[in-house]
Amino acid sequence: MSSHAKAAKKFIADRERTAWHDQALYFVREKRDRMAHGVPEWEALRKTASRMKKHTISNLAYYLEMFERNATANGAHVHWAKDAEEHNRIVYDIIQRHGGKHLIKSKSMLSEECGLTPYLEERGVEAVESDLGERIMQFMGTPPSHIVLPAIHVKREEVGKVFEKELHTEPGNSDPTYLTHAARKALRQNFLNADIAMTGVNFAVASSGAFVVCTNEGNADMGTSFPKVHIAIMGMEKVVPDYDALALYVRLLARSATGQPSTTYTSHYKKPVEGQEMHIVIVDNGRSDILGNPDHVNMLKCLRCGSCINTCPVYRRTGGYSYSYFIPGPIGINLGMLRSPEKYSGNVSACTLCHSCSNVCPAKIDLAEQIYKWRQQLDPLHLASSEKKFIVKGLKLVMEHPAMFYSAIKAGRLAEKMPRFVLYNSLDAWGIGRELPDFAPETFNEMWKKGEVK
Amino acid sequence: MSSRDEILARLKQNAIKPEPRPEADFQPLTFTNPVEQFQKILQVAGANSVLLEKGEDVNEIIRKTYPEAKTIASNLPGINCATVNPDLLEDPRELNGTDVAVIRGEFGVLENGMVWIKQQTRHKALFFISEALVILLNRDNLVNNMHEAYARPGFDDYGYGCFIAGPSKTADIEQALVIGAHGARSVTVILE
Numbered sequence: 001m002s003s004h005a006k007a008a009k010k011f012i013a014d015r016e017r018t019a020w021h022d023q024a025l026y027f028v029r030e031k032r033d034r035m036a037h038g039v040p041e042w043e044a045l046r047k048t049a050s051r052m053k054k055h056t057i058s059n060l061a062y063y064l065e066m067f068e069r070n071a072t073a074n075g076a077h078v079h080w081a082k083d084a085e086e087h088n089r090i091v092y093d094i095i096q097r098h099g100g101k102h103l104i105k106s107k108s109m110l111s112e113e114c115g116l117t118p119y120l121e122e123r124g125v126e127a128v129e130s131d132l133g134e135r136i137m138q139f140m141g142t143p144p145s146h147i148v149l150p151a152i153h154v155k156r157e158e159v160g161k162v163f164e165k166e167l168h169t170e171p172g173n174s175d176p177t178y179l180t181h182a183a184r185k186a187l188r189q190n191f192l193n194a195d196i197a198m199t200g201v202n203f204a205v206a207s208s209g210a211f212v213v214c215t216n217e218g219n220a221d222m223g224t225s226f227p228k229v230h231i232a233i234m235g236m237e238k239v240v241p242d243y244d245a246l247a248l249y250v251r252l253l254a255r256s257a258t259g260q261p262s263t264t265y266t267s268h269y270k271k272p273v274e275g276q277e278m279h280i281v282i283v284d285n286g287r288s289d290i291l292g293n294p295d296h297v298n299m300l301k302c303l304r305c306g307s308c309i310n311t312c313p314v315y316r317r318t319g320g321y322s323y324s325y326f327i328p329g330p331i332g333i334n335l336g337m338l339r340s341p342e343k344y345s346g347n348v349s350a351c352t353l354c355h356s357c358s359n360v361c362p363a364k365i366d367l368a369e370q371i372y373k374w375r376q377q378l379d380p381l382h383l384a385s386s387e388k389k390f391i392v393k394g395l396k397l398v399m400e401h402p403a404m405f406y407s408a409i410k411a412g413r414l415a416e417k418m419p420r421f422v423l424y425n426s427l428d429a430w431g432i433g434r435e436l437p438d439f440a441p442e443t444f445n446e447m448w449k450k451g452e453v454k
Numbered sequence: 455m456s457s458r459d460e461i462l463a464r465l466k467q468n469a470i471k472p473e474p475r476p477e478a479d480f481q482p483l484t485f486t487n488p489v490e491q492f493q494k495i496l497q498v499a500g501a502n503s504v505l506l507e508k509g510e511d512v513n514e515i516i517r518k519t520y521p522e523a524k525t526i527a528s529n530l531p532g533i534n535c536a537t538v539n540p541d542l543l544e545d546p547r548e549l550n551g552t553d554v555a556v557i558r559g560e561f562g563v564l565e566n567g568m569v570w571i572k573q574q575t576r577h578k579a580l581f582f583i584s585e586a587l588v589i590l591l592n593r594d595n596l597v598n599n600m601h602e603a604y605a606r607p608g609f610d611d612y613g614y615g616c617f618i619a620g621p622s623k624t625a626d627i628e629q630a631l632v633i634g635a636h637g638a639r640s641v642t643v644i645l646e
Contacts, residue, residue, distance in 0.1 A: 024628070024629050027629060028629070039483055039565075040483065041480035041481060041482055041483065044478075044479060044480035045480065048476050048478050048479070048480070051473065051476035052475070052476055054473045055472075055473045055474065055475045055476060057470070058469070058470045058471060058472045058473045059472055060465050060469075061462050061465040061466050061469070064462070064465070065462065080456070080457045080458035080461050081457060082457045082460060082461060086457060130636070131626070132624045132626040132627070132635055133624075133626035136626065136627075149625075149626070149629075150626070151626055151627070152629070154627075154628075155628065156627050156628045156630075159627050176627040176628060176630035176632050177630075177632045179627055180624055180626075180627060180632040180634070180635060181632075181634065183635075184634060184635060184636055187636060188550070188636075191636070192547050192550060207610075208610050210610075216622070216623050216624055216625075216635065217622055217623070217624050217635035217636045217637065218582045218622040218635065218636045218637025218638075219635070219636045221578070221581070221582045221616065221637070222579075222582045222583065222636045222637065225546055225577065225578055225579035225582060225583070226546055226547060226579065236461075236465075241475070243604035243605070243609060243610070244478075244601070244604060244605070246600075246604060247599075247600040247601045247603070247604045247605075248478075250600050251565070251599070251600050254566075258625070261495065261498065261499070261565060261566035261567065261619070262499075262563075262566035262567070262568050262617070262619050263619070264499070264618065264619050264620055264621070264622055264623055264637070265616055265617070265618060265619075265622075265637070266568065266616065266617040266619075267614075267615075267616040267617075268612065268614065268615045268616065268617075269614055270610075270612060270613055270614065270615075271613035271614070272613075273573070273578065273613065273614060274576075282461075284461045284464070288461060288464040288465050288468055289468070291465060291468040291469070291470065292467070292468030294470070297470060
């Protein structure tokens with residue numbers, strides 16, 4: 001059984017919760033559909049956005065250097081990090097130079113990728129997540145289960161309980177408005193007392209040297225409004241050529257992610273404000289390897305909108321924690337395999353190949369096609385399940401010999417009448433959590449011979 | 455070799471065949487009745503909007519919309535309902551507790567309800583920390599979509615700028631929409 005299937009078993013044991021999770025995500029997917037249908041040129045927009053990404057990643061060094069040049073001219077300090085370790089060190093050095101102790105953070109998948117928060121905490125720097133969902137997860141001591149909706153798997157009662165402990169809210173009050181406003185009040189103090197601000201980067205505009213951060217809560221902007229230092233961290237693929245290209249992505253991002261026409265705040269940081277230092281850390285951490293991988297180079301087109309996750313029937317029914325990589329869903333299956341097939345191959349089975357992800361992706365990434373390709377690689381990488389290999393070998397033999405095939409069908413008919421303990425037991429992984437379909441009374445071949453097929 | 459040079463060398467080594475820049479071959483969304491559409495989409499974004507009629511006083515509208523407001527911060531000329539000039543404050547933290555901030559928007563975007571706000575005060579904190587935000591906007595400055603927004607002459611002329619679409623919001627607890635996460639709980643756009 002794959003690591004995903006094993007972990008999912010725990011999640012699906014609570015059927016009501018599984019259904020609730022499924023519906024919560026599908027609700028977001030439906031909102032996305034309404035937004036897409038409201039833009040007549042939606043498909044052309046996706047196509048252009050996808051080709052613009054291809055253009056950008058095929059000139060990645062050129063655009064990154066242009067961004068660096070312009071950002072530097074604007075007064076920002078640009079740093080380059082080869083890997084997670086170097087990224088963390090650069091960030092810590094900046095903090096240390098300013099004697100920082102309290103970092104206020106907006107949401108960044110890159111910081112999760114690099115393990116920044118634990119790195120800083122080990123060194124005595126407190127890193128406070130300011131996005132509500134991320135803050136809930138920080139209080140709970142568990143990672144986000146979705147890249148855009150970090151606490152999508154958490155029920156309001158559970159939020160109420162953890163806020164009761166951390167923020168001393170009224171016992172038993174789990175009203176989302178009450179809890180959100182309690183977090184607003186508490187985090188206001190964190191904003192005012194922070195000495196270092198950190199944000200991610202949604203888009204870096206090469207032609208201008210500006211970078212764009214999108215939030216609904218306004219937490220990135222609140223965070224950067226008080227400290228003397230702003231550190232922005234970005235994966236290399238976040239660069240876009242210019243404002244014309246940016247327009248495509250700003251139109252697509254929120255509509256695809258949460259089904260809104262736009263995020264509430266789409267902030268453009270270009271020059272450090274008076275008395276503030278602005279640092280931009282450009283991170284590779286495996287991205288240049290993806291560029292050199294023709295089957296998977298399209299992963300560099302990802303906007304991190306999460307629409308592939310929301311639509312995925314497997315994600316919706318198994319939750320983010322069933323995946324062994326920190327990014328779940330179709331995007332995470334692929335990025336995990338690019339990170340380490342040895343560590344993360346247990347996720348490639350978490351796909352029905354329905355291709356819904358490929359069809360909603362605003363950058364038209366061939367997500368499902370790539371998962372299929374990874375599955376073909378499992379055997380050459382010596383990661384295929386021996387049980388499945390054995391079954392496939394047997395199937396091959398049967399399929400190549402018609403006589404064996406027909407006797408197998410007859411045997412199957414007989415098997416159908418066998419007691420459950422014979423059909424469903426621990427030797428048969430397929431039968432765990434699945435029911436055998438009923439055999440049709442006649443095979444197509446029999447019907448054909450009798451002239452029943454017109 | 456520095457990390458920068460190493461990374462750039464790797465990118466050049468792994469470079470794929472250069473793809474030409476695509477031409478946008480579509481007609482983006484446009485609207486026939488700009489003011490009506492803008493008021494409609496602002497509502498979707500959770501913002502109020504007011505059409506300022508000839509002879510009406512902005513200050514009266516602000517007072518009427520936020521009758522409870524004690525601190526009103528603005529550096530705009532003609533906003534005499536303001537109780538604080540935010541530019542006279544040394545520390546942006548002093549803005550905490552502001553009830554209403556009155557600022558100027560450059561232009562609005564019809565497809566999504568965004569208003570482009572350039573830094574116009576000493577502390578940008580004002581746009582986010584006040585309980586309510588009043589944005590004054592010339593009703594002739596409306597563009598259809600983001601393509602037109604970014605193509606406006608001189609767009610890149612800012613140090614910090616933000617598109618704001620309605621009040622701060624979140625749905626991080628069970629997808630229930632809550633207004634007033636960290637920023638303004640209420641946004642009123644006054645179309646002059």
